[in-house]
Each structure stands twice: as C-alpha cells, then as structure tokens.
Amino acid sequence: MNSPVAPGDPVGAAACPRHPDRATGLRCTRCERPACPECLREASVGYQCVDCVAEAQRTTRRGKTFVGAEFAPKPLVTPILIGLNALLFLISAVQAGSVLNNERSPLFVDLVLWPLGIYYGEWWRLVTSGFLHFGPAHLALNMIALYVLGRDLEPVFGRVRFLAVYLVSLLGGGVAVYLFGALNAPVAGASGAVYGLMGSLLVAVLRLRLNPGSALGVIALNLVISFTLPGISLLGHLGGLVIGAAVTAGLVYAPAQRRDLWQASAVVGAFVLLIVIALVRTAQLG
Numbered sequence: 427m428n429s430p431v432a433p434g435d436p437v438g439a440a441a442c443p444r445h446p447d448r449a450t451g452l453r454c455t456r457c458e459r460p461a462c463p464e465c466l467r468e469a470s471v472g473y474q475c476v477d478c479v480a481e482a483q484r485t486t487r488r489g490k491t492f493v494g495a496e497f498a499p500k501p502l503v504t505p506i507l508i509g510l511n512a513l514l515f516l517i518s519a520v521q522a523g524s525v526l527n528n529e530r531s532p533l534f535v536d537l538v539l540w541p542l543g544i545y546y547g548e549w550w551r552l553v554t555s556g557f558l559h560f561g562p563a564h565l566a567l568n569m570i571a572l573y574v575l576g577r578d579l580e581p582v583f584g585r586v587r588f589l590a591v592y593l594v595s596l597l598g599g600g601v602a603v604y605l606f607g608a609l610n611a612p613v614a615g616a617s618g619a620v621y622g623l624m625g626s627l628l629v630a631v632l633r634l635r636l637n638p639g640s641a642l643g644v645i646a647l648n649l650v651i652s653f654t655l656p657g658i659s660l661l662g663h664l665g666g667l668v669i670g671a672a673v674t675a676g677l678v679y680a681p682a683q684r685r686d687l688w689q690a691s692a693v694v695g696a697f698v699l700l701i702v703i704a705l706v707r708t709a710q711l712g
Contacts, residue, residue, distance in 0.1 A: 442460055442461050443460070444462070444465050444476075445462050445464070452473070455473060493583055493689075497581060497582070501577060503576070503592075504588075514533070515528060515562070517531070519531070527561075537554035539613040539614060551600070552600035552704065553596060558615065568616040568620055572616060572620055572623070575623040576588070582630070583677070590693045591622060591677070592623065595673070598668065598670070598696070599619065599621065602664060617662055618663065622667060624644060625666070629671050629674040649663070676691075676695075680692065
C-alpha cells in the first residue's frame with residue numbers, strides 16, 4: 427500500500443500519518459511507516475515512531491524485585507498517606523480553632539486510640555488513631571520519617587505490599603497499646619506504622635545480605651528517643667516494629683513457588699492474629 431502524498435509536495439514525498447501536511451523522507455525502523463522528525467524517537471537501532479514506542483511500553487514487562495513486585499520508581503501510596511495525615515490534622519485544627527491543641531476537635535475525640543472506647547466496641551480507633559497527631563511537630567516528624575522510608579521501600583515492595591505492611595503495622599501498634607497500656611490514656615500518631623516500616627527495612631536488608639548497620643542505627647536511635655522522651659507511646663512503637671518485621675519476613679522469605687499466596691497468607695494471618703489478641707483482651711477486661 428502506497429503512503430499518502432503530502433499536499434502541495436512537488437516531489438511526491440510521503441506524508442507523516444500524524445501530520446498529513448508534512449512531507450518526510452524518514453521512516454520508523456520498526457513499522458517502516460513514514461514519520462516526521464517530531465513523531466520519531468531514538469531507539470536502540472535507528473528511530474521509531476511514537477505509536478511503536480507506546481506499543482512497546484505497553485507490552486514490555488517490568489522487572490520483578492526480590493519480593494515479586496513490579497519495580498515502580500515513583501512512589502504513589504507514600505504521598506497519599508502523607509496527604510491523608512495532613513488533611514486530618516488540618517480538619518482537627520480547624521475544628522479545635524487551634525493548631526497546637528487540635529486534640530480538642532470532635533473529629534480527634536471520635537477517632538483517637540482510647541482503650542476504653544475499644545472495650546465498648548469502638549474498634550475503628552485501633553486504625554483511625556494512626557492518622558491523627560498531637561500538634562504540628564508530631565505530624566512533621568512522622569511524615570518526614572514516612573517519606574524517607576516510603577521513598578526506599580515502596581518502589582521495591584510495590585504499592586499493594588507496601589500498603590499492607592504499613593496498615594498491619596499500624597494495627598499492631600494499636601493492639602499493643604490496648605493490650606498493655608493504660609485504659610484511659612488517649613494515644614494517636616502514625617508512629618506504629620512508621621516503626622513497622624523501620625522493621626521492614628531491617629528485614630529487607632538482612633534478606634539481601636547487605637550491611638544492616640544503618641538500619642539498626644536508625645531503629646536504636648528512635649527506640650532511645652521513645653524510652654527517654656515523655657509523652658511518647660513506647661508500646662505503639664514496639665508493637666508496630668515487631669509486626670512490621672514479622673510481616674515483611676513473610677513477604678521476603680516466601681517460597682518462589684506460589685509466592686503471592688504465601689505472602690497474602692502472611693498478611694492475613696498477622697491481621698487475624700491481632701484481631702484475636704484484641705478480642706481476648708476485651709474478654710479479659712470484661
């Protein structure tokens with residue numbers, strides 16, 4: 427089939443399919459259709475048209491990471507989580523009429539981790555409290571840590587696995603507070619989930635047989651801060667750390683055969699275990 431001729435072209439050169447008014451002597455090395463310079467992209471051999479480049483991107487499979495996820499260099503879940511935390515802080519500050527005392531807002535009161543509230547059936551507090559913060563400094567510290575850890579972990583773990591580790595770690599921190607903490611002391615913050623990501627990073631480093639010194643140093647420093655500074659929920663931090671590390675071990679050491687099933691079982695198993703522990707605690711209190 428002959429290529430269309432550009433209108434007004436005296437020598438009858440082929441026209442670019444995307445720009446019929448442009449005559450061109452260039453062709454795509456893949457499909458051999460004529461294409462103007464604007465519609466060509468440099469390839470490993472010669473130049474390809476934008477249509478062939480787009481088709482190659484759709485059909486080419488991305489490389490798998492050591493946990494079986496497709497590598498995605500640009501994090502998506504991490505900025506969404508940061509935005510959600512910031513949004514809830516903004517709402518609570520507006521409701522309270524104070525940035526420094528945002529815990530006075532009705533939203534904060536309804537969602538904070540209040541162990542007695544959990545005993546009376548308000549189970550959502552185990553998770554929703556992980557998106558609340560006492561003041562801007564508390565929010566900033568946790569979100570900076572989340573950004574740094576998420577920037578490294580999410581591209582390797584993939585969005586689904588990363589989010590699973592984050593949420594189960596958050597739940598682990600809440601259950602630890604409910605199990606061992608004071609019943610009438612409100613607790614809030616993403617620290618349990620952030621510590622879960624620290625534990626996740628350590629397990630991933632060990633799985634890759636890299637030097638764990640930096641990861642251990644970060645965890646040790648944060649644990650020292652948790653032990654020494656007043657008003658910090660050490661229980662929530664430890665609970666998130668342990669659960670995050672345990673779930674990640676299930677992800678990174680899962681057998682290659684039927685890996686997705688093993689990984690899903692590790693996440694679901696941790697979730698069910700935490701719910702059972704919380705139920706036992708409620709029965710014990712009753």
